[in-house]
Amino acid sequence: MSSSRDLGCDDGHGLWRVAVEVPAAAAGFFEDALSPYLETMAVMELPAGDVTEMVFTSHTPMIVEGFVQHKPDAELLRRCIREAADPAGMPPPELTIEDQSRRDWLRENRASFPAIDIGRFYIHGSHLQPPPAGSRLNLHVDAAVAFGSGSHATTAGCLRALQALAKKRRYKHILDMGTGTGILALGASKLWPSAAVLAVDNDSASVDMTRSNADQNQLRSRITTLLHAGYRHPRIRSGPPYDLVIANILAAPLVRMAADLATVLAPHGQAVLSGLLSHQETAVLAAHRAQGLYPQGRFRQSGWSTLILGRGRSRQ
Ligand SMILES: C[S@@+](CC[C@H](N)C(=O)[O-])C[C@H]1O[C@@H](n2cnc3c(N)ncnc32)[C@H](O)[C@@H]1O
Structure with a gap:
């Protein structure tokens, strides 16, 4: 059964992902530059993953990404990127624009979503077994349209x-x-x-x-x-x-x-x-x-x- 969130749209709407990879110290410049043109935005670590405290530096690679439901104007976004690069003190990063509308990203995400250990918490989706009973605190949460998979x-x-x-x-x-x-x-x-x-x-x-x-x-x-x-x-x-x-x-x-x-x-x-x-x-x-x-x-x-x-x- 196809869900309304499959995003395989035929009505001129769709879903495009817009992203740049930049050092953490520069992320705010690109977030500010792109946010007027995107409907949702996030700044995330790249690759996903360190979990220790205080290891983050101004050089940590970050991904500034957002989504928009109409095909974005690539030239306009490139101009924004060029303008943000100057105060960020770096050359313009490569701009990624991807058409996501044919992807059932929710299903893909679920399937690729591994269990997550955060201290005593063990977070897993329906496609994975809970851990054997013990001292772990099991949280059964499927990756979903709502925020909060644990990742x-x-x-x-x-x-x-x-x-x-x-x-x-x-x-x-x-x-x-x-x-x-x-x-x-x-x-x-x-x-x-x-x-x-x-x-x-x-x-x-x-x-x-x-x-x-x-x-x-x-x-x-x-x-x-x-x-x-x-x-x-x-x-x-x-x-x-x-x-x-x-x-x-x-x-x-x-x-x-x-x-x-x-x-x-x-x-x-x-x-x-x-x-x-x-x-x-x-x-x-x-x-x-x-x-x-x-x-x-x-x-x-x-x-x-x-x-x-x-x-x-x-x-x-
Ligand atoms: C970053 S997510 C956090 C979700 C979850 N608590 C977690 O930690 O993974 C922020 C959530 O806050 C909700 N939200 C944003 N502004 C809000 C507001 N003013 N009042 C209530 N909820 C809000 C959003 O809809 C979203 O579900």
Whole structure:
């Protein structure tokens, strides 16, 4: 059966991938130059993969890529690339434009999606067997139209941060803002089985996916979902103050939402924030310091940062 997300379109629409490979220090210039012409954008490590802290340098190769549903104007994009190369202090990188519309990328992605180990978490799709029962925390998550397969450094950073927190304390009321596939809500629920988790996303496909992943992992009774943008929903505000808030969203929304986060966070609460590039830490921390939230921990992977914040000054 072909899904509406197969993207094999015959109506003049399609899906084109636009990408350049550049050193990490230059990625922001090309991201800014291309973003007005693309519908989604990401900056990722190339090749995918280092998982140690603090190994990222300004020379780490990154891929700046985006997708657009109408055939892009190659000449215009090349001009943008040439203009960005100058302030980035490098020659213009090669521009890749690929027609993706005939690919069932979701199926391909699923098939090529290996199991992922992140500390105690073992994340696998339906095409793979769970590990034998033991001390592993099994997360059954299929690569999906929603974000959150576990392979992205921001998701991995959050899962590492949650495991670090689990060594120190328990949480009862957890809010996962920008839940995607629900992977962090699932992870939190496995780490703190007695916690009630509210998983929120502004994208209905993500909320559906989270519900189905909660079912698939037998966590439906512990994870509630909500379709909403941000913290200003009566169900969030009138709920218990949250002793743990997780938000893997981009830097700009994290900054915008800092005050709202502070209002729903319990006095002794902690927040795990991700989706920011390492050079964006200063801005994200400043916005949260202004709300009385201070850094208590940090994980860096492949150019991305995950921050642990709380009302007390640094515990680490
Ligand atoms: C980077 S993904 C993170 C998904 C998952 N939590 C993970 O860590 O893999 C960000 C998610 O936040 C959602 N999102 C973005 N802005 C939001 C907002 N203002 N309120 C709620 N969800 C938001 C997006 O739809 C997306 O699913």
